[in-house]
Amino acid sequence: MSGADEQVDGPGKLEQAKEAVQTVAASVQATTRTVADAIEDARQPGASLDRLAQWARAAPLHSLAIAFLVGIILGRRH
Numbered sequence: 001m002s003g004a005d006e007q008v009d010g011p012g013k014l015e016q017a018k019e020a021v022q023t024v025a026a027s028v029q030a031t032t033r034t035v036a037d038a039i040e041d042a043r044q045p046g047a048s049l050d051r052l053a054q055w056a057r058a059a060p061l062h063s064l065a066i067a068f069l070v071g072i073i074l075g076r077r078h
Contacts, residue, residue: 042049
């Protein structure tokens with residue numbers, strides 16, 4: 001390819017890259033909002049994360065031991 005062909009393709013490739021980055025950024029923002037909404041819903045009084053947080057405050061050593069064991073189990077599976 002000649003230098004002129006590369007210059008013509010350069011701006012087009014740059015625009016494609018910008019569009020790809022904007023698409024990925026929008027996707028990440030949407031995913032972040034979805035995850036944040038799910039966490040917020042789970043933190044409502046009586047929901048699963050609220051109950052887990054209450055249990056962890058009531059028995060921190062038990063919670064730590066269970067988290068450690070789950071980590072070992074999951075670590076060995078992969």
